[in-house]
Amino acid sequence: xxxxxxxxxxxVIVLFPIWAVLMQALKNGRDSLDHPRSLLPVDLTFExxxxxxxxxxxxxxxxxxxxxxxxxxxxxxxTSLLAAYAFAFLDFPGKGLVFAAFLATMLVPAEVTVVIxxxxxxxxxxxxxxxxxxxxSLASTxxxxxxxxxxxxxxxxxxxxxxxxxxxxxxxxxEVAAPLSRPTLGALGLFTFLGTWNAYLWPSQxxxxxxxxxxxxxxxxxxxxxxxxxxxVTGGLVIAALPIFVILVVFQRQLVRGLTAGAVKG
Amino acid sequence: xxxxxxxxPPALAMLVPSMALLGVWTVYPLVxxxxxxxxxCNLTATKCRDVGWDRYVDVFTSRQFQDALMVSVKLALMxxxxxxxxxxxxxxxADKHLRGIGFFRTAFASTVATSVAVASLVWFVLLQPxxxxxxxxxxxxxxxxxxxxxxxxPDTALPAIAVSSVWAGLxxxxxxxxxxxxxxxxxxxxxxxxxxxxxxxxxTNVTLPMVSPSLMFITVVLTTRALQTxxxxxxxxxxxxxxxxxxxxxxxxxxxxxxxxxxxxxxKSAAAVLLFLICLxxxxxxxxxxxxxxxxxx
Numbered sequence: 001x002x003x004x005x006x007x008x009x010x011x012v013i014v015l016f017p018i019w020a021v022l023m024q025a026l027k028n029g030r031d032s033l034d035h036p037r038s039l040l041p042v043d044l045t046f047e048x049x050x051x052x053x054x055x056x057x058x059x060x061x062x063x064x065x066x067x068x069x070x071x072x073x074x075x076x077x078x079t080s081l082l083a084a085y086a087f088a089f090l091d092f093p094g095k096g097l098v099f100a101a102f103l104a105t106m107l108v109p110a111e112v113t114v115v116i117x118x119x120x121x122x123x124x125x126x127x128x129x130x131x132x133x134x135x136x137s138l139a140s141t142x143x144x145x146x147x148x149x150x151x152x153x154x155x156x157x158x159x160x161x162x163x164x165x166x167x168x169x170x171x172x173x174x175e176v177a178a179p180l181s182r183p184t185l186g187a188l189g190l191f192t193f194l195g196t197w198n199a200y201l202w203p204s205q206x207x208x209x210x211x212x213x214x215x216x217x218x219x220x221x222x223x224x225x226x227x228x229x230x231x232x233v234t235g236g237l238v239i240a241a242l243p244i245f246v247i248l249v250v251f252q253r254q255l256v257r258g259l260t261a262g263a264v265k266g
Numbered sequence: 267x268x269x270x271x272x273x274x275p276p277a278l279a280m281l282v283p284s285m286a287l288l289g290v291w292t293v294y295p296l297v298x299x300x301x302x303x304x305x306x307c308n309l310t311a312t313k314c315r316d317v318g319w320d321r322y323v324d325v326f327t328s329r330q331f332q333d334a335l336m337v338s339v340k341l342a343l344m345x346x347x348x349x350x351x352x353x354x355x356x357x358x359x360a361d362k363h364l365r366g367i368g369f370f371r372t373a374f375a376s377t378v379a380t381s382v383a384v385a386s387l388v389w390f391v392l393l394q395p396x397x398x399x400x401x402x403x404x405x406x407x408x409x410x411x412x413x414x415x416x417x418x419x420p421d422t423a424l425p426a427i428a429v430s431s432v433w434a435g436l437x438x439x440x441x442x443x444x445x446x447x448x449x450x451x452x453x454x455x456x457x458x459x460x461x462x463x464x465x466x467x468x469x470t471n472v473t474l475p476m477v478s479p480s481l482m483f484i485t486v487v488l489t490t491r492a493l494q495t496x497x498x499x500x501x502x503x504x505x506x507x508x509x510x511x512x513x514x515x516x517x518x519x520x521x522x523x524x525x526x527x528x529x530x531x532x533x534k535s536a537a538a539v540l541l542f543l544i545c546l547x548x549x550x551x552x553x554x555x556x557x558x559x560x561x562x563x564x
Contacts, residue, residue: 014373017392020391095277108292112299116302139291200383200496216381220383259442
């Protein structure tokens, strides 16, 4: 019984910020100023959410985020599959060295490379463009590593039998290795999608116009509204957070497996 | 030997996409930043002169960088232990087979769905003295909530950012530590019980050693995240409040719109390279430190 009381109290504390924002979003502008304290909507209304949608241009922002995230996810899965295949199934001089070099790039955080990458984007004419958002993220060392681990667990005999039958590398990759690795590819896809959707630093540096903004950097413009319209931020937050909540509820198991893969194996 | 040479062309073809992308967007910018860090540039970066490796010493010992480094370290000291302890607490609380425990687990994990921008803006709204609920509920306790508002008071701005990022990271730490707890074999607890170990002894002698790989992983992730904090600062305080700028972290010093070195490419590059070295040192230190104590669960 005591544990239940504790569980309820702690849940209330953890969920409080989400609840407070949601309730604020379900009030109209007047009520959010007159009754900021009330944690239940005075008159339940979608007025604030609707206004945030138009004022914040959220349709455009969500479409941009969706397009960029899907493109990056597809790209990362493809580049990771290809590179992982070379590391797992092929034998070539200098393989160990190349693999070590790949792993070493994981030590370089985005916060270090963005200074120069912004310059590179300028010289390519990619500032404020979809290419600028997508192309720099199309390769993932983490993805290569993850898929390689998966490929190494596939039985060697499978590969040998296939090459005796004259099955080429690409056909073996698409028709045997990739389908057998579906759970791993799913986890990689989920994490790439979420990572791209949530990215803040790079989009904030490479996008200067409103047409190409993603949700994450576009939401901030609602914040700059005057104090009487700050409730619009809450409306924008609800719209921006909802798709991710839905995705996470649907893909809960893949998420937990992916998050814990790095931890439990030590 | 024959096979190795025969495999070379297909291997190269398959590696080229990843290698080219990582080369252009990860390796090149690092190398280029190291070289650009030597440069002393004018404001528009049209004229630069090479001042050599000493430039790094100058930047590292400069007032701005030292201040930002202190802010980043303070932020790490606030967020890492708090995140670790709260995550462990929540995980232990939810590690029981009870009716309806699934609901509580989902609640504890829920913040994993928030991005940096969403979490920061949630707290931005909550902490506004005018419409934020918190100022109404708790300003008796913490007067700064109402006047001038936590984010506008130089003493409370950084702790407020820490609260926001600990909350945002809670779902992640909870999920990872929970998985660690679930992988502890139940027989270990049973034999500890048979040996007459009390609940504190069972915690220190069974639970802690068994979940230490998860705790190490979390410590590394949280420290790195703290040192790389940018979005929270950009959205909550813009490095301010001025003139003390008590929330200008190293990434904000490099990338922030309100940063004082915003247009100086040489300085920004040098600061980025130093940030890289600091992250590297922290990661290696932590691995060494834990290597001696961690029990691996295999």
